[in-house]
């Protein structure tokens with residue numbers, strides 16, 4: 001493995017971006033090549049209040065960051081619109097994207113997957129970097145073989161842009177892979193207040209809660225005859241995501257395709 005992986009962070013002033021900068025600062029095998037920020041062009045990271053004392057340049061133009069800094073990895077923690085743009089640009093410039101940003105459409109995921117394959121460049125898109133959340137999703141996939149009736153309740157802080165969460169969508173997709181085709185509930189059900197039953201993926205309902213005081217939480221509730229099974233994960237601090245970010249930035253160096261989900265990188 002390369003002993004110095006040079007990382008560009010897009011979204012350094014965000015909640016996840018700041019946590020990622022602290023993690024990069026602590027890892028001897030990583031160095032911060034640059035940041036992509038929509039403010040502070042030409043400044044250093046160390047010039048910005050609240051950011052670690054790192055001597056890396058800030059660019060508002062992502063192409064300049066990709067051209068001028070000899071980076072290996074672009075870590076994107078921004079918004080769906082910019083995460084997609086940054087992912088595409090990184091692949092075009094031969095820099096491996098590691099994307100934690102959520103809220104992409106299936107078409108956007110397909111396009112990034114296609115581009116990575118065409119260029120033969122590794123990429124990771126992980127809707128959740130917390131190992132506990134990945135296990136929660138895998139346990140849910142397993143449970144769905146035995147309990148095909150399931151609803152997902154995801155709870156996040158009230159500044160989150162996208163709903164449902166990327167984790168909830170990925171959980172529903174994994175359950176879809178595992179359970180037999182199945183109709184939940186009954187035909188006569190009627191919503192007397194629109195939205196009361198939540199969003200729907202393949203008959204699975206997803207309920208999204210947004211409140212101050214929350215970080216990132218999910219319960220997957222299975223129902224069977226005379227019993228329920230609840231699989232639950234809580235991120236109490238954004239540190240919970242950093243071991244997954246670190247693993248992704250290391251493993252992406254050995255990939256030549258895009259992988260969607262941290263489960264593909266864990267032993």
Ligand SMILES: NC(=O)C1=CN([C@@H]2O[C@H](COP(=O)(O)OP(=O)(O)OC[C@H]3O[C@@H](n4cnc5c(N)ncnc54)[C@H](OP(=O)(O)O)[C@@H]3O)[C@@H](O)[C@H]2O)C=CC1
Nearest residue numbers: 011013014015016037038077078082100101102127128129
């Ligand atoms: N995969 C995972 O494990 C996790 C994923 N996430 C996802 O990561 C993303 C970021 O989350 P979070 O940190 O909480 O969000 P924040 O809103 O705290 O941070 C997003 C940052 O992106 C910046 N930004 C927006 N547009 C651009 C742009 N064009 N160029 C550079 N920076 C830009 C914003 O800048 P400004 O301040 O100027 O608006 C902001 O600082 C979300 O999609 C979230 O769902 C979050 C947690 C875990």
Ligand SMILES: O=C(O)C1=N[C@H](C(=O)O)C[C@H](O)C1
Nearest residue numbers: 102127128160165166167216
């Ligand atoms: O926005 C967040 O905070 C989170 N977003 C990701 C998601 O949409 O699943 C991961 C985690 O839940 C935190």
